Amino acid sequence: MILNRAMECMDRESMRKLQSERLIETVKRCYEKVPFYRRKMDKMGIKPEDIRSIDDIHRLPFTTKHDLRDEYPFGLQAVPQSEVVRIHASSGTTGKPVVGTYTKNDLAMWAEGAARVMAASGVTKGDIVQVSYGYGLFTGGLGAHDAAGLLGAVQLPTSAGNSEKQIMLMKDFGSTVLCCTPSYALHLAEVIEKSETVKKEDLKLKVGFFGAEPWTEGMRKELQERLGIKAIDIYGLTEMCGPGVGGECEYQNGTHLWEDLFYPEIINPDTLEPCEPGEFGELVFTSLCKEAMPILRYRTRDLTRLIYDKCECGRTAVRMDRILGRSDDMMIIRGVNVFPSQIETCLTEFPAFTAQYFITVDRKNNEDTFDLDVELRSEYFSPNPSKQMPYIKPLYDRIVSMVGIKPNIHIKEPGAIQRSIGKAKHVNDKRKFQ
Numbered sequence: 001m002i003l004n005r006a007m008e009c010m011d012r013e014s015m016r017k018l019q020s021e022r023l024i025e026t027v028k029r030c031y032e033k034v035p036f037y038r039r040k041m042d043k044m045g046i047k048p049e050d051i052r053s054i055d056d057i058h059r060l061p062f063t064t065k066h067d068l069r070d071e072y073p074f075g076l077q078a079v080p081q082s083e084v085v086r087i088h089a090s091s092g093t094t095g096k097p098v099v100g101t102y103t104k105n106d107l108a109m110w111a112e113g114a115a116r117v118m119a120a121s122g123v124t125k126g127d128i129v130q131v132s133y134g135y136g137l138f139t140g141g142l143g144a145h146d147a148a149g150l151l152g153a154v155q156l157p158t159s160a161g162n163s164e165k166q167i168m169l170m171k172d173f174g175s176t177v178l179c180c181t182p183s184y185a186l187h188l189a190e191v192i193e194k195s196e197t198v199k200k201e202d203l204k205l206k207v208g209f210f211g212a213e214p215w216t217e218g219m220r221k222e223l224q225e226r227l228g229i230k231a232i233d234i235y236g237l238t239e240m241c242g243p244g245v246g247g248e249c250e251y252q253n254g255t256h257l258w259e260d261l262f263y264p265e266i267i268n269p270d271t272l273e274p275c276e277p278g279e280f281g282e283l284v285f286t287s288l289c290k291e292a293m294p295i296l297r298y299r300t301r302d303l304t305r306l307i308y309d310k311c312e313c314g315r316t317a318v319r320m321d322r323i324l325g326r327s328d329d330m331m332i333i334r335g336v337n338v339f340p341s342q343i344e345t346c347l348t349e350f351p352a353f354t355a356q357y358f359i360t361v362d363r364k365n366n367e368d369t370f371d372l373d374v375e376l377r378s379e380y381f382s383p384n385p386s387k388q389m390p391y392i393k394p395l396y397d398r399i400v401s402m403v404g405i406k407p408n409i410h411i412k413e414p415g416a417i418q419r420s421i422g423k424a425k426h427v428n429d430k431r432k433f434q
């Protein structure tokens with residue numbers, strides 16, 4: 001179902017017009033209400049009147065994560081505190097978290113963004129939406145929760161963790177929809193497979209909305225087969241609202257971005273110039289409707305490209321390719337750029353392996369080392385190294401051909417690699433501490 005046909009299927013010309021109107025408003029508000037933006041724009045010699053249409057967006061200043069941290073906690077707020085009804089913060093592992101504040105309208109807009117994604121894959125009244133994203137400051141839990149509520153579905157706020165209980169409730173309550181990180185979904189699939197009391201056939205799950213971290217087509221295949229569901233990619237970030245900035249439609253061929261709410265650009269992260277259409281680069285968003293914390297040209301550090309071809313579903317909202325990774329997740333190993341998602345892609349091509357992996361990068365004798373822990377499935381596992389060799393060799397060759405560096409592959413027992421209930425941690429780069 002298309003939840004908001006007028007917005008999701010608007011012709012390009014009308015969309016540009018709407019985006020222009022909303023951008024002009026947003027810039028005006030930023031300039032008038034947020035000293036940070038006024039300073040930035042004054043420094044660049046730009047006045048709100050200079051922004052006459054969406055084509056002028058390139059003249060505006062960027063906003064970075066660094067800026068958000070400097071303005072912690074409420075420096076970017078454009079409304080009095082009495083208008084704020086919710087505060088979230090990103091999981092940010094270092095330093096101060098990034099804060100997002102919301103007015104009532106902001107929450108409604110966010111819920112609609114995420115609900116458009118769920119509605120596209122048929123979620124409706126009567127569905128039981130098990131929200132296994134963490135509830136709390138992290139936007140995942142409440143974001144999915146409010147979207148389910150907007151659609152009139154049952155909100156089942158299990159939050160993340162306690163996996164045995166998750167699957168028991170999934171069975172007993174008859175959950176039809178699962179929302180969590182893809183890595184946690186994979187873990188739940190494993191717990192179901194091992195369970196004596198819950199069998200995949202007992203479950204009523206139809207669809208899962210997975211996001212908050214990069215994942216691959218290989219992982220999709222794995223999740224769809226193992227959970228017997230359709231696995232849908234949902235994307236978002238605290239700086240814009242949370243999950244629901246965009247998501248895949250039923251055709252699963254790229255993430256539609258809700259361009260009436262967030263204007264996307266792709267820039268070259270080195271030159272900061274716009275990329276050619278279809279070219280990979282850094283995704284940048286400008287919020288077009290946010291009240292509490294409007295943000296101009298936020299540099300997400302997520303690397304992807306935009307696809308403007310028409311989608312079979314009838315939506316005109318631009319599609320984004322899968323996120324290759326964040327620029328700060330990129331490892332430079334022996335001079336070669338490597339993303340964890342590339343390793344996941346290679347790994348999931350081999351059925352003998354589970355999709356779990358952990359990368360350790362270090363520097364020894366002036367040379368980068370790249371160790372990759374992987375697990376063989378129990379049917380294939382043997383502690384005997386000579387029996388592991390036939391599996392290691394093809395994976396090694398595939399990684400060398402795909403990323404161009406030679407990994408030291410270590411086979412672990414099934415279940416040995418740490419599972420995560422939220423965003424997975426796939427890398428330990430020890431060079432950072434040297």
Ligand code: ADP
Pocket residue numbers: 090091092093139210211212213214215233234235236237238239300302323325326
């Ligand atoms: P943090 O920056 O602490 O992780 P957020 O929870 O706001 O805080 O995370 C937003 C980021 O999560 C995005 O910028 C992106 O890197 C990642 N992300 C979210 N959804 C997806 C997705 N579907 N695919 C890939 N990456 C995603």
Ligand code: ZN
Pocket residue numbers: 249250251256311312313314315
């Ligand atoms: Zn579509």
